[in-house]
Amino acid sequence: MPKIRTVVAVAGAALLVRKAVRSRMATAPLWPMPALETPVSGRPRGRAQRLRVADRTEVADGVVRLRLVPRDAAAGPLPAWEPGAHLDLVLPSGAVRQYSLCGDPADRTAYTVATRLIEDGRGGSREVHEKLAEGTEVEVRGPRNRFPLEPSHAYVFVAGGIGITPVLPMLRAAEASGALWQLVYAGRSRASMPFLDEVERLGRGGRGRVTVLAEDEDGRPDAAALFDGVPQAAAVYCCGPEGLMDAVAAALPHGSALHLERFTPAAATAGSTAFEVELRRTGGTVAVAADETVLAAVRKKLPDVAYSCEQGFCGTCQLRVVAGEVDHRDELLTDEERRDSMLVCVSRARGAKLVLDL
Amino acid sequence: MSNTPQARSDRAPQPIASEWTALKARKVSFAWEETPLHWLPGDPFTTHTINVLHLLLPAGERWFVHVYKQVLPYIEDEQLRADVIGFIGQEAMHSQAHDEVLPHLREQGLDPTPYTAQIDWFFEKLLGDRTLPPGRPRKWWLMERVALIAAIEHYTAFLGDWVLNADELDRRGADPTMLDLLRWHGAEEVEHRSVAFDLFLHVDGSYARRVRTWATAFSALVFLWQRGARFFMENDPTLVDGKASFKEFFAKGRQGVLPTAGAMVRSIPRYLNRAYHPSHEGSTQQAVAYLASSPAALAAEAREKGAA
Numbered sequence: 134m135p136k137i138r139t140v141v142a143v144a145g146a147a148l149l150v151r152k153a154v155r156s157r158m159a160t161a162p163l164w165p166m167p168a169l170e171t172p173v174s175g176r177p178r179g180r181a182q183r184l185r186v187a188d189r190t191e192v193a194d195g196v197v198r199l200r201l202v203p204r205d206a207a208a209g210p211l212p213a214w215e216p217g218a219h220l221d222l223v224l225p226s227g228a229v230r231q232y233s234l235c236g237d238p239a240d241r242t243a244y245t246v247a248t249r250l251i252e253d254g255r256g257g258s259r260e261v262h263e264k265l266a267e268g269t270e271v272e273v274r275g276p277r278n279r280f281p282l283e284p285s286h287a288y289v290f291v292a293g294g295i296g297i298t299p300v301l302p303m304l305r306a307a308e309a310s311g312a313l314w315q316l317v318y319a320g321r322s323r324a325s326m327p328f329l330d331e332v333e334r335l336g337r338g339g340r341g342r343v344t345v346l347a348e349d350e351d352g353r354p355d356a357a358a359l360f361d362g363v364p365q366a367a368a369v370y371c372c373g374p375e376g377l378m379d380a381v382a383a384a385l386p387h388g389s390a391l392h393l394e395r396f397t398p399a400a401a402t403a404g405s406t407a408f409e410v411e412l413r414r415t416g417g418t419v420a421v422a423a424d425e426t427v428l429a430a431v432r433k434k435l436p437d438v439a440y441s442c443e444q445g446f447c448g449t450c451q452l453r454v455v456a457g458e459v460d461h462r463d464e465l466l467t468d469e470e471r472r473d474s475m476l477v478c479v480s481r482a483r484g485a486k487l488v489l490d491l
Numbered sequence: 492m493s494n495t496p497q498a499r500s501d502r503a504p505q506p507i508a509s510e511w512t513a514l515k516a517r518k519v520s521f522a523w524e525e526t527p528l529h530w531l532p533g534d535p536f537t538t539h540t541i542n543v544l545h546l547l548l549p550a551g552e553r554w555f556v557h558v559y560k561q562v563l564p565y566i567e568d569e570q571l572r573a574d575v576i577g578f579i580g581q582e583a584m585h586s587q588a589h590d591e592v593l594p595h596l597r598e599q600g601l602d603p604t605p606y607t608a609q610i611d612w613f614f615e616k617l618l619g620d621r622t623l624p625p626g627r628p629r630k631w632w633l634m635e636r637v638a639l640i641a642a643i644e645h646y647t648a649f650l651g652d653w654v655l656n657a658d659e660l661d662r663r664g665a666d667p668t669m670l671d672l673l674r675w676h677g678a679e680e681v682e683h684r685s686v687a688f689d690l691f692l693h694v695d696g697s698y699a700r701r702v703r704t705w706a707t708a709f710s711a712l713v714f715l716w717q718r719g720a721r722f723f724m725e726n727d728p729t730l731v732d733g734k735a736s737f738k739e740f741f742a743k744g745r746q747g748v749l750p751t752a753g754a755m756v757r758s759i760p761r762y763l764n765r766a767y768h769p770s771h772e773g774s775t776q777q778a779v780a781y782l783a784s785s786p787a788a789l790a791a792e793a794r795e796k797g798a799a
Contacts, residue, residue, distance in 0.1 A: 162725065168608035169615055174549040175593035175607050181520040205524060209598065223520070227793025272522055439560035441580025442516040444795070448587075449556060449579050 178467050179274045181223070187243065189267050193327040196295060197262055198235075198247040204270065210241035216302035217280035217370075217394070220244055221464065223272040225264050229464065230257040233299035233372075233394070234276055235328070238306075244273070247327055249295040278468050279461070280394040282306055285368035288314040289389070291359060291381050293373020294321070297328055299394050300372055304335050313367075315342040317359055319377065322349045356380035360389075368392065408482040412491045413455050427477040431491065438477075438491065445479035452477055457487035504692065504768035506685060510775045514577025514683050516584050518794055519787040521672055523595040528729065530666035535730055536720075536739050537748045541673070543719035545592045546606050551643070552586035554614040555579075558636045565694045571686075578686040581679045588672060600728035606719060613715075634695045635704060641691040642701070642708035645762045645769065648684035650750065651677030652773040655781055659747035667786075675785045681778035684769040698765060705762055 157164055184201035192198045201220075203211065215238060219231045236245030251258045265271060280299055282288075288307045292300045297318060307314040316336070320326035329345065336343030346354045359381065365388060371381045372394040385391050407423045410430060421430040428440050428450055440450035445463030453474050460483045463476040477489070531538045559579050566572045593603050618636065623629045654660075654677040660670060691701070717735065724733035744751035761767055782788045 162722070163605055163609060166609040167612050167616075168605070169611035172604055172608035173553070173611045173615065174546075174590055175597070175604055177587065177590040177594065180591050180594060181522045182524060183522045203524070208524060223790075223794065227790060227796060229794060272520065274520070437564040439563060439576075439579065441576050441583065442518070444518070446518045447516045447580040447583040449560070449583055 178465060178470075179221075179277070181272050181274055183270050183272050184244065186265050186267050186269050186271065189265065192247060193329075194322075194325040195250045196247055196325070196327040197250075198245060198327070199261070199265060200236075201244045201246070201271065201273065202242060211244060212276065213241065214238055214244075214276040215278055216282045216306045217299050218276040218278040219280075219299070220246060220276050221274040222246070222261070223274070224257060224260045225271075226256070226260060228255075228257055228260065229274075230261070232261075233280075235298040235301045238302060244276070247295065247298050249327075274464075279471075280370070280372070280392060281468075282370070283368060283390075283392075284310070286312055287364040287367035288312055289360065289363055289367050289369045290314065290316040291369070291371040291373065291377065292316065292318050293377040294319070294326065296372035296374075296377075296394070297326070297332070298372075300370065301328055301331070303370060304332065304341065308335060308338050308340055311340065313340055313364055315344070315363065317344045317346065317354065319346045319354045319373070320348065323347045354380075356384040359384055360386050363389075366390075370394075405481060408484070409486045410482070411486065411488045413488055414491055421481070426479065427475075427481065427487070431477060431489075435491065440478055443478045445476050448476065450476055450478045453490035455488040455490050458483035459487065502765045504688075504766055506689070506768050507770040510685070510770035512682055512775050512779060514574055514581060514686070516577070516580030517675075517679075517782075517788050517791040519584060519588060519675060519791045520794075521588060521591065521668055521787060523592060523668065526595065526666045526668050528596075528599045528601065528727070530669045531660065531748065532664050534663070534743075534748065535727060535733065536724065536735060537743050539723035539727065539735070540716075540720045540740065540743070540749055542592075542596070542723055543716050544673075545589045545596070546603055546719045546722075547610055547715060549586050549590035549593070550607065550610045550614040552582045552589075554618060555582045555640055556586070558633070558640060559690075561633055562637055562690065562694060566690070568693060571689055571693055574683070574686045575690055578683045581683055585676050585679070588676070592672070601723065601726055603723075606722045610715070635700070637687075637694060638691050638697075638700045638704035639708050641687040642705040642762065643712070644680070644684060644687035645705075645758070646708075646712060647680040648769055648773055649755070649758050651680030651684070651778070653677075653750045653754075655681065655777055657747065663748065671785055671787050674781055675787050678778040678781040678785070681773045682775060682782070684773060688767075688769050702763060705759075709759070 183204055185204050186199050187202040188200035190198050214234055217233070219233045221229050221231055223229050232246040232248055234244055235247050236243065248258050248261045250262045282303050288303070290300045290303060300316070304314065304316060316332065318326065318329075318332055323329060323345070326345070326347065332343055333345070335341060354377070363386065367389050369381065369385060369389050370392045371378050375395075378393050378395070382391060382393075405423050408421050409418050410421055410427055411418045412431070412434065415435060417434065419430045419434050421427055426443075428438070428443065431438050438450070441447045442449070446465050448465050451466070451470070451474050459471070459475045460481045461471050461475060462479040462481065466474065466476065529535050529538045556579050559575060563572070563575065566575060593607065596603050618639075621632060623632055654673045717737075720735040724730065724735040727733050740749060741752055743749040761772070
């Protein structure tokens with residue numbers, strides 16, 4: 134039997150410890166666990182939100198402009214965006230389509246997108262035109278920016294048809310920054326070209342020069358003449374059909390940086406080409422065929438490389454890219470992550486070679 | 492089974508083959524604007540006790556993925572490898588889905604960052620890769636973590652099965668989006684409940700390790716959970732003197748809005764039984780049936796078709 138004195142001493146010590154712990158926790162409730170200096174949780178890559186179509190206007194032949202606002206007017210401001218950014222719209226059928234934001238980035242109460250009805254497309258534009266009436270709700274993700282406007286002393290913008298949408302906020306930003314800029318805006322006919330009034334008004338602002346080329350009046354644009362009188366080392370931004378972008382790339386003056394925004398959807402398999410992937414840590418190179426994913430090619434050499442969904446949403450196969458330009462086709466990574474990593478299950482090389490940290 | 496050695500037949504885990512199902516990640520997405528702070532109306536304690544999931548799971552399930560990526564080279568069974576690959580994608584989506592709830596809590600005046608930053612430390616540093624010499628120490632630590640995950644998955648499957656059957660939450664008018672998140676997650680946990688344990692048996696399977704890691708996982712879960720519930724109750728901007736207590740936990744268990752303490756205690760000897768196999772608990776059929784009607788899982792399916 135322990136002596137009574139021992140029992141009292143132990144009980145007293147326990148009480149003191151309890152009191153000390155309680156008073157310590159009262160001053161710092163989360164004591165004693167340390168915290169990670171730069172927390173990871175609670176900063177999701179993207180958040181879904183449901184927005185309401187507040188306004189639907191036909192701004193040109195076959196083009197509707199949608200103004201999307203939060204369902205609850207009292208909700209806080211929408212996430213900020215920069216010119217060139219796009220929004221993922223989850224259409225009623227479940228299809229996900231990307232549309233460039235064409236409103237004013239300073240307006241944090243609404244997002245504005247415009248879409249052209251493509252008769253023989255995959256059905257996304259038809260759904261936007263037919264199903265998204267005023268008052269309907271739509272789930273959106275983003276905004277994200279794959280087409281950011283870099284600071285420059287001079288800009289050349291080339292827009293084809295609905296390709297004006299990402300360019301429009303860029304024109305306003307260029308004008309506000311005091312840079313010299315010029316825009317060539319090509320389309321089938323003036324009636325089919327959205328935002329003509331606004332573009333021409335911006336052109337009268339002083340620093341910019343706007344050339345509108347309607348095919349039915351002026352014929353096809355002459356790519357060689359696009360860059361006449363352009364300042365040295367101007368940044369070139371082009372969004373439009375493939376043919377236009379190829380012509381611009383071919384006529385690009387020496388010293389100018391070219392930025393392209395493609396209409397091609399995130400998960401398109403069309404237009405895939407073969408390329409090579411170098412595995413920097415393993416050593417060696419694997420060839421990726423046009424009809425094969427980077428993941429499939431890498432697994433032939435390294436069967437234990439981790440992956441799961443194979444559709445670009447779970448993020449398991451994310452790998453660091455050491456060199457090479459990536460054609461990102463996933464729907465997950467943030468713009469920052471895209472700078473130096475890729476999801477190898479869907480994304481591909483833009484050029485002939487990629488170097489992976491693997 | 493006639494080909495099993497007689498000496499082991501009554502003690503070795505025997506999976507039930509019909510409970511197996513092919514696993515794939517579902518691209519779910521939840522919009523939270525409409526969900527109130529107390530998504531179980533008038534019951535902040537239950538709301539916050541279940542909300543602790545959003546504190547633990549983003550970091551925890553990210554850690555599962557991190558560990559399992561490293562264990563892939565040790566798997567020599569093609570079926571198990573396919574299961575683990577499906578498991579990884581599902582866990583990655585769980586982590587993402589719960590992570591998206593946290594900004595919503597912050598917007599409602601309940602900033603979870605002080606707590607989640609500690610959970611991040613717990614999984615990224617304390618249970619992270621650590622600086623170990625290559626070879627045996629590194630493998631030991633990997634196997635220890637694989638066994639820890641198997642023990643934690645025993646509880647996620649337990650909770651998944653509970654939430655699929657927690658009809659009282661519907662009766663009390665719980666927010667449908669939150670209920671769908673919990674049940675989609677719960678159903679996938681039930682669906683893949685055998686994978687972590689099968690993997691542990693395949694790469695190690697030591698009984699001593701099973702007991703040891705169970706004790707660690709169970710204590711850690713109880714400690715982190717009560718701490719998280721206290722954190723939420725004390726910081727809830729709408730409560731004047733919010734407190735979480737075990738007494739209330741037992742009471743809510745009896746009402747059917749939380750798991751009962753008795754069921755939790757009874758699940759302990761089951762996991763420690765040498766013949767334990769997760770396929771003996773819960774029902775894959777019920778999980779698959781829920782996933783076939785879950786709004787989020789149906790939308791994910793439509794999205795997949797729409798992208799094709």
